[in-house]
Amino acid sequence: MKTIQSPAELRELIRNGKWTTPTSGAASGFLQANLVMLPAAEAFHFLLFCVRNPKPCPILDVLEPGVAEPAIAPGADLRTDLPRYKVFENGEFKTDVQDVSDYFDDQMVSFLLGCSFSFENAMLAAGLPIRNVAEDKNVSMYTTNRRCHSAGPFSAPLVVTMRPMTPEQAIRAVQVTTRFHLTHGAPVHLGDPGKLGITDLDRPDFGDAVTVHADEIPVFWACGVTSQLAATSAALSRVITHAPGHMFVSDLKDEDLTIL
Amino acid sequence: MKTIQSPAELRELIRNGKWTTPTSGAASGFLQANLVMLPAAEAFHFLLFCVRNPKPCPILDVLEPGVAEPAIAPGADLRTDLPRYKVFENGEFKTDVQDVSDYFDDQMVSFLLGCSFSFENAMLAAGLPIRNVAEDKNVSMYTTNRRCHSAGPFSAPLVVTMRPMTPEQAIRAVQVTTRFHLTHGAPVHLGDPGKLGITDLDRPDFGDAVTVHADEIPVFWACGVTSQLAATSAALSRVITHAPGHMFVSDLKDEDLTIL
Numbered sequence: 106m107k108t109i110q111s112p113a114e115l116r117e118l119i120r121n122g123k124w125t126t127p128t129s130g131a132a133s134g135f136l137q138a139n140l141v142m143l144p145a146a147e148a149f150h151f152l153l154f155c156v157r158n159p160k161p162c163p164i165l166d167v168l169e170p171g172v173a174e175p176a177i178a179p180g181a182d183l184r185t186d187l188p189r190y191k192v193f194e195n196g197e198f199k200t201d202v203q204d205v206s207d208y209f210d211d212q213m214v215s216f217l218l219g220c221s222f223s224f225e226n227a228m229l230a231a232g233l234p235i236r237n238v239a240e241d242k243n244v245s246m247y248t249t250n251r252r253c254h255s256a257g258p259f260s261a262p263l264v265v266t267m268r269p270m271t272p273e274q275a276i277r278a279v280q281v282t283t284r285f286h287l288t289h290g291a292p293v294h295l296g297d298p299g300k301l302g303i304t305d306l307d308r309p310d311f312g313d314a315v316t317v318h319a320d321e322i323p324v325f326w327a328c329g330v331t332s333q334l335a336a337t338s339a340a341l342s343r344v345i346t347h348a349p350g351h352m353f354v355s356d357l358k359d360e361d362l363t364i365l
Numbered sequence: 366m367k368t369i370q371s372p373a374e375l376r377e378l379i380r381n382g383k384w385t386t387p388t389s390g391a392a393s394g395f396l397q398a399n400l401v402m403l404p405a406a407e408a409f410h411f412l413l414f415c416v417r418n419p420k421p422c423p424i425l426d427v428l429e430p431g432v433a434e435p436a437i438a439p440g441a442d443l444r445t446d447l448p449r450y451k452v453f454e455n456g457e458f459k460t461d462v463q464d465v466s467d468y469f470d471d472q473m474v475s476f477l478l479g480c481s482f483s484f485e486n487a488m489l490a491a492g493l494p495i496r497n498v499a500e501d502k503n504v505s506m507y508t509t510n511r512r513c514h515s516a517g518p519f520s521a522p523l524v525v526t527m528r529p530m531t532p533e534q535a536i537r538a539v540q541v542t543t544r545f546h547l548t549h550g551a552p553v554h555l556g557d558p559g560k561l562g563i564t565d566l567d568r569p570d571f572g573d574a575v576t577v578h579a580d581e582i583p584v585f586w587a588c589g590v591t592s593q594l595a596a597t598s599a600a601l602s603r604v605i606t607h608a609p610g611h612m613f614v615s616d617l618k619d620e621d622l623t624i625l
Contacts, residue, residue, distance in 0.1 A: 176417075
């Protein structure tokens with residue numbers, strides 16, 4: 106496959122069914138986003154849930170009801186430009202599709218939320234280890250004992266990702282990721298999984314387990330899966346999300362959203 | 366008057382009609398907020414307006430319809446705990462009151478937005494000049510030629526505050542205010558008022574003119590008045606705001622919301 110030149114080029118391949126795999130590493134340096142679509146009647150409360158829980162649910166863009174072209178990617182179409190979607194109805198998983206045009210109507214509101222791919226690039230550039238990348242696995246994700254602030258029908262436990270590193274590397278990782286406040290920002294915890302209610306690092310709730318060396322500590326960041334749990338557990342008539350790893354690729358650069 | 370010990374004590378004085386003046390300098394170090402209340406039917410679009418314009422409209426708290434006790438100040442009551450309010454109906458100013466209990470119902474949604482008092486304290490601590498404080502005036506505010514991103518019925522020009530300082534002080538002010546991203550953050554412009562469509566610094570649109578010395582440049586920050594213009598110009602059945610300078614004083618400390 107030839108090198109992808111731009112997010113628009115990648116989205117066109119996806120729209121035409123020529124790219125159906127995860128977007129990790131594609132159009133490197135451009136901001137990728139989690140997608141949640143749900144009915145306008147519940148959009149205020151879901152937006153409120155995100156506002157109240159900015160670390161797991163950092164808002165990149167919210168569209169008017171029925172609109173599918175986001176401000177952060179003019180010309181894109183959220184109904185067709187992600188490689189794979191999941192559709193939920195009345196709180197139950199219904200189907201897994203490559204195009205949600207048949208499930209989207211003028212009452213659907215789309216939310217694009219930040220994703221940790223942005224700070225992973227920055228951590229790699231800083232020479233920090235991303236064990237799941239090195240081991241070619243999905244990042245380890247855990248449901249914690251921390252509750253998010255609820256809003257209307259939306260509630261969820263905080264879900265975290267974990268990356269093992271030495272304490273010295275963890276200090277540097279705090280510095281690097283703090284800049285990326287719209288893509289989960291600084292860690293929420295480091296050192297003791299038990300403090301988050303995690304009993305066994307080798308058994309993540311989502312993704313894969315990775316190797317933790319003897320001189321390393323686990324470092325935990327808030328994870329966008331939190332927003333998916335909140336949206337899908339509320340038993341709305343319909344919720345659409347991206348399929349894990351199959352993100353929306355925007356025209357923004359990772360660096361566009363840093364605070365410093 | 367005895368020294369105010371805590372935000373709760375100040376709010377009690379206000380609630381009982383014993384404090385009716387602006388809150389600038391009261392309960393120093395605690396976060397003060399702009400207030401906007403409007404009907405639930407338009408709450409999604411107003412929240413969206415704030416999300417799309419985070420520099421002038423940084424969200425500190427949003428309450429469920431009919432709720433008046435904010436998460437950032439348990440025990441407080443937004444209907445009574447600000448010294449003065451303005452009530453607008455159908456886009457027209459209606460009245461100026463010290464208690465909005467008669468205008469608040471179970472459909473009203475309250476928004477608390479960040480205020481530049483937070484970073485002014487930090488700038489003073491850094492030895493930077495706040496000319497309006499030194500001259501005992503209101504800060505100079507100007508309507509600019511920059512349009513905010515609109516959402517539903519809400520649109521407004523960006524309103525800015527201006528503080529004059531030397532270029533060296535301006536560099537330090539950028540550093541200091543960048544930390545306060547939820548209270549307007551870094552400046553939006555410095556140097557040339559004409560670039561913002563401001564023709565005469567001596568004629569601010571709101572507040573007072575202040576002295577600009579020959580070695581100083583004007584430095585401009587996004588201003589919470591932007592949110593008031595957006596809310597009141599949308600001709601909703603009812604909008605309630607704080608009266609200028611008569612803010613809500615929360616239990617959060619200014620430093621609680623810094624990014625670094």
